[in-house]
Amino acid sequence: MTLQPLPVTHNVALALTRESIAGALARPAPAPEQDDLHVIALREGTRVTDAAVLVPIVNRAGGLQLLLTQRTAHLDDHAGQISFPGGRVEADDSSREETALRETEEETGLARSAVTLLGRLPVYEIPSGFRITPVVGWVEPPFALKPDPFEVASVFEAPLDHFLDTANYQRRQFHFRGRHRHYMAVPYEGRYIWGATAGMLYTFARQLALYVGR
Secondary structure, three states, rough: OOEEEOOOOOOOOOOOOHHHHHHHHOOOOOOOOOOOOOOOOOOOOOOOOEEEEEEEEEEEOEEEEEEEEEEEEOOOOOOOOEEEOOOOOOOOOHHHHHHHHHHHHHHHOOOOHEEEEEEEOOOOOOOOOEEEEEEEEOOOOOOOOOOOOOEEEEEEEHHHHHHOHHHHHHEEEEEEOEEEEEEEOOOOOEEEEOHHHHHHHHHHHHHHHHHOOO
């Protein structure tokens, strides 16, 4: 495993509002950078599983927080990883937003009525065949959580500004069973956030840096 430093740092102003974030998400997403080797397109013929996740921003008095989950260790998909709440699209889901809200409520107990939807980030595809739509939501306290103990080991909050500073991200790669993979990571206070979650957060940071005033 090797570490490649990011060549450019974008710092986003901390004075973000629900309106400014929604406005940035309504604009075209920035194109991947030359070194964004973690961004892939699934090959033709790949068996695709559509999914959606919620990127929940909590409006705390001390600053905006990101709500994240740690998956339980026994799950078949992405066991033990830190991720956004979400999951596979079901046949009766009316939209990717519906999928994200339903899965979030099932996993964490966060009621969909507590979430104001702000927009989407670009679809994120991963080698295992998942095509993930990230849906960004705004959450005003107070709210109640009741995590599903089968799927969720813990739910925690982390300062959004940590994830909006691209200096905190690492480009990494590994070679396993004959395959070479590139991925993004963003450690936070002893927690290792990597893969699709870190990749989507990096895109979010770049989009806000591009469109929200400093």
